[in-house]
Amino acid sequence: MAKSSLDKKFDKIREREESKSFSTKKRSRIISKFVNNKLAVFGLIIFSIILLATIFAPLLSPYDPMRVDLRSMRQAPSFDHWFGTDNTGRDVFTRVLFGGRVSIFIGLGSAILSALVGIAVGCYAGYKGGWIDVIALRISEIFMSFPQIILVLLLVSITGQSLFNLMAIFIVTGWGGMYRLARARMLSLREEEYVQALRSFGLSTFTICYKHMLPNALSPIMVNITLSTAMFILTEAGLSFLGLGVPLNIPTWGNILNVAQDILVLQNYWWMWGPVGIVISVFVLCVNFIGDGLRDSTDPSQQG
Amino acid sequence: MLLVISFLVYLGLELAPGDAVSHMISPELASTITAEQLNAMREAYGLNQSFLTRYWLWLTSMIQGDMGYSMAGGVAISEIMAKTIPATLELSIVALIFSTIIGCSLGVISALKRGSGTDNSLTVAGMAGVSIPEFFFGLVAILLFAIELRWLPVGGRLLPHYETVWDRIPNIVLPSMVLALMMTAGAMRYARSSMLDVLSREFITTARSKGMPEWRINILHGFRVALTPVVVLIGFRLPLLIGGSTIIEQVYQWPGIGSMFIRSVRASDYPLVMTISLMYVFVVLTASLVIDILTALIDPRVRLGKE
Numbered sequence: 001m002a003k004s005s006l007d008k009k010f011d012k013i014r015e016r017e018e019s020k021s022f023s024t025k026k027r028s029r030i031i032s033k034f035v036n037n038k039l040a041v042f043g044l045i046i047f048s049i050i051l052l053a054t055i056f057a058p059l060l061s062p063y064d065p066m067r068v069d070l071r072s073m074r075q076a077p078s079f080d081h082w083f084g085t086d087n088t089g090r091d092v093f094t095r096v097l098f099g100g101r102v103s104i105f106i107g108l109g110s111a112i113l114s115a116l117v118g119i120a121v122g123c124y125a126g127y128k129g130g131w132i133d134v135i136a137l138r139i140s141e142i143f144m145s146f147p148q149i150i151l152v153l154l155l156v157s158i159t160g161q162s163l164f165n166l167m168a169i170f171i172v173t174g175w176g177g178m179y180r181l182a183r184a185r186m187l188s189l190r191e192e193e194y195v196q197a198l199r200s201f202g203l204s205t206f207t208i209c210y211k212h213m214l215p216n217a218l219s220p221i222m223v224n225i226t227l228s229t230a231m232f233i234l235t236e237a238g239l240s241f242l243g244l245g246v247p248l249n250i251p252t253w254g255n256i257l258n259v260a261q262d263i264l265v266l267q268n269y270w271w272m273w274g275p276v277g278i279v280i281s282v283f284v285l286c287v288n289f290i291g292d293g294l295r296d297s298t299d300p301s302q303q304g
Numbered sequence: 305m306l307l308v309i310s311f312l313v314y315l316g317l318e319l320a321p322g323d324a325v326s327h328m329i330s331p332e333l334a335s336t337i338t339a340e341q342l343n344a345m346r347e348a349y350g351l352n353q354s355f356l357t358r359y360w361l362w363l364t365s366m367i368q369g370d371m372g373y374s375m376a377g378g379v380a381i382s383e384i385m386a387k388t389i390p391a392t393l394e395l396s397i398v399a400l401i402f403s404t405i406i407g408c409s410l411g412v413i414s415a416l417k418r419g420s421g422t423d424n425s426l427t428v429a430g431m432a433g434v435s436i437p438e439f440f441f442g443l444v445a446i447l448l449f450a451i452e453l454r455w456l457p458v459g460g461r462l463l464p465h466y467e468t469v470w471d472r473i474p475n476i477v478l479p480s481m482v483l484a485l486m487m488t489a490g491a492m493r494y495a496r497s498s499m500l501d502v503l504s505r506e507f508i509t510t511a512r513s514k515g516m517p518e519w520r521i522n523i524l525h526g527f528r529v530a531l532t533p534v535v536v537l538i539g540f541r542l543p544l545l546i547g548g549s550t551i552i553e554q555v556y557q558w559p560g561i562g563s564m565f566i567r568s569v570r571a572s573d574y575p576l577v578m579t580i581s582l583m584y585v586f587v588v589l590t591a592s593l594v595i596d597i598l599t600a601l602i603d604p605r606v607r608l609g610k611e
Contacts, residue, residue, distance in 0.1 A: 039428070142309055147543035149550055150565070150584050157569040157577055230435065237437050238551050242566055260443050261555075267447065277440035285435035292431070 033297035040293020043286035050283050054100035092256070096276050099251040100283075102163070106252070107233035110170035115225045117171060118178025119214070125179075126186025127209040133183070140176035148173055152235065153244060161247050166239070170232050181224055185217035219298035226291035230284045237280055253280045309585055381579050384564060392560035396549050398476060399483035406484070407491025412527060414492070415499035426492065433489025438548050442482045442555040449478060479556040483548050490541060499530040542591045546584055 034040055125133040143151065155169045186209065189195060198208050233253075239245030240254025241261070248255055253276055260273035414426040502508065503526055511521045550562030557563070561580060568576035 039431075142312065145309065145585050145588050146581065147546040147584055147588060149547035150581050153550075153565065153569050154577060154581050157572060234435075234437050238439060241437075241439050242551065242554060244566070244569065257437075257440065270447070273440075273443065277437065277443070281432070281436040281440065284437075285432055288431050288435050 031297075034293050037293040037296060039289045040296075043289030043293065046282060047286040047290060050100065050279070050286075051104065054097050054104060057094070057097035057101060092272060092275065095251045095256050096253070096279055099253045099256050099276070100279070102246065102250055103233055103236055103253040103280075104283075106163070106167055106170070106236050106246070107229045110167050110174060110232045111225050111229040113167070114171040114174035114228070115178045115221060118175040118180075119182045119221060121175070122179040122182025123186055123209045123214055123217075124205075126183035127190055127213065128205060136179065137183075140179050143173060143176045146173075149235065149238070152239065156239070156244050161244065163246050163250060166236065166246055170235070174228060174232065177228070178221070178224060181220060182217060185220065186213060189213050189216055219294070223291055223295045223298070226287060226294060230287040230291065233280070233284055233287070309582065381576055384576065385561070385579070385583070388559060388561040388564045391558060392549060392553070392562060394476065395480050395483065395553070395558060395560060396545055398480040399487060399549070400545060402480070402484035403487035403491055407488040408495045408531075410488070411492040411495025412499050412530070415496045415503065418500065427496075430489040430492050433486060433492075436486075438482065438486045439551050439555050441486065442479070442552055445478055445482050446555070479552050479558055483545070483552050486548055487541060487545060490544070495530065499526060502526050502530045505529075543588055546587070 121136050125136045146154070151173050152169055155172065156165070159165045159169065190213075195208060195213060198212055203212075236245055236252060237254035237257065240248075240252050241257050243258060243261075245254050246252045248258065256276045257273050257280075259269075410426055414423040417423050508521060508526060546562070549560065550565060552558070553560045553562035554566055561583075565577070565580045567573075568580065
């Protein structure tokens with residue numbers, strides 16, 4: 001007996017269901033939405049180019065970022081030195097690449113680590129409530145009543161300057177926002193039926209909140225990680241520019257820009273600070289585009 | 305809250321390496337000075353008392369309005385504050401006014417022309433505004449307007465008694481405009497999304513169906529409601545403003561509280577670092593309170609306290 005057209009349709013749906021193509025459907029919608037966002041794709045491409053360039057820095061440039069060469073001091077950009085050389089004859093292009101490694105590492109690293117801290121505390125505190133939540137909330141309030149840069153400067157003055165200290169400070173000052181985000185999501189998810197079902201199965205608190213609830217809170221967290229990466233890179237650049245960030249002997253984007261505090265350099269040697277500034281701006285812009293794209297594609301309420 | 309923070313700040317500075325005395329002695333002097341002399345100096349500054357005693361002394365005198373003395377130069381902190389705060393306020397207020405006005409109007413325009421070329425380019429420009437480091441932007445502005453075109457001074461601020469108000473304007477234009485432009489981006493994005501949100505509500509459709517002219521709908525009905533989140537945002541942007549002005553003050557050698565703070569951090573001038581950061585916290589906490597009250601005044605749906 002020939003199947004009716006409705007039967008065929010049902011068969012097709014069952015087939016797709018069985019081959020699990022329905023579950024991947026949702027993910028691919030997010031990706032296709034992201035791909036459709038021209039700015040986000042553009043951002044992702046430039047982001048990858050800069051990231052790869054800094055990772056493969058030794059292959060791209062024959063110079064040593066630290067080697068002082070007084071014979072080729074303050075040279076304007078040329079074929080040998082793409083971005084010219086600085087006050088002590090170091091190749092600026094090389095320094096931008098190697099500086100990018102450190103700057104991106106600081107930005108991304110602190111964003112991810114502070115997110116981990118924030119999520120770990122926020123998920124548990126948000127789900128469990130009680131005194132843990134009260135204490136964590138108070139602590140985050142204390143951190144958040146400081147303007148961020150002031151708190152960072154204050155901590156720098158206490159701990160002294162080093163790469164490790166700076167990242168630690170970023171994590172200490174940055175976890176609060178993530179904690180609040182994770183906590184708010186948890187509070188709204190806590191009342192959902194599936195959580196109550198899981199609880200009635202007798203699953204442990206850890207399993208419920210980290211394994212079952214966290215994935216549902218992940219998309220705003222991803223967006224937040226992207227945006228705070230951008231923010232940390234900017235803060236690092238600002239601090240190093242002031243001479244209060246990473247010690248000057250490590251090239252970072254901010255440290256390279258540091259020379260522009262000298263008005264002579266500013267006026268006469270534009271290549272020492274101009275290209276770096278543009279690279280920072282473009283990189284942060286791309287990260288922001290990616291973050292915005294992620295938000296648009298994952299959050300249905302943010303259709304702009 | 306303020307009390308807890310002040311204690312933590314004091315504790316943190318206590319744990320910091322080196323005290324003020326060790327910073328006052330030059331390296332050459334350090335080899336000749338004896339431990340007794342060092343101790344005498346510590347005693348003179350009251351550094352040999354226990355931590356809690358000093359905290360208590362500092363706290364009580366602070367409440368009485370005596371903020372103590374800066375360790376570098378022994379100038380009274382209240383005097384330093386009195387000198388630097390007006391400069392910072394001047395800069396911040398100008399920047400805040402400009403960024404709010406420009407940001408809100410651009411945001412509303414881009415919401416009204418949603419999806420158009422104007423909207424897209426404004427959105428991209430807004431993103432760029434958030435992404436460019438403010439000091440880099442400031443440097444480019446110095447190069448362009450102060451060094452190449454020679455329209456405006458490179459930096460600094462004339463003292464109030466020094467010249468008339470008009471002579472002081474050129475000095476403030478660059479730093480405040482740079483600061484304002486950086487902040488415009490944020491205001492614009494929020495104004496846009498809040499305006500879009502309002503425009504999709506039912507009462508806008510009602511107004512339109514009554515045959516009301518489009519501009520009246522937008523201004524009287526849309527903008528007024530969209531304003532609330534923007535006002536809240538001004539409060540949220542205050543920390544941003546403080547952070548931005550700290551760096552901009554340094555770039556333009558503006559003698560405000562921000563550059564003072566950076567100088568005191570560099571010199572580990574703990575009393576000054578502490579007082580300034582506490583003042584910032586105080587400002588932020590007060591501002592959030594004021595914002596809460598203002599929101600309740602503008603938006604009748606928000607009630608203060610419990611029903």
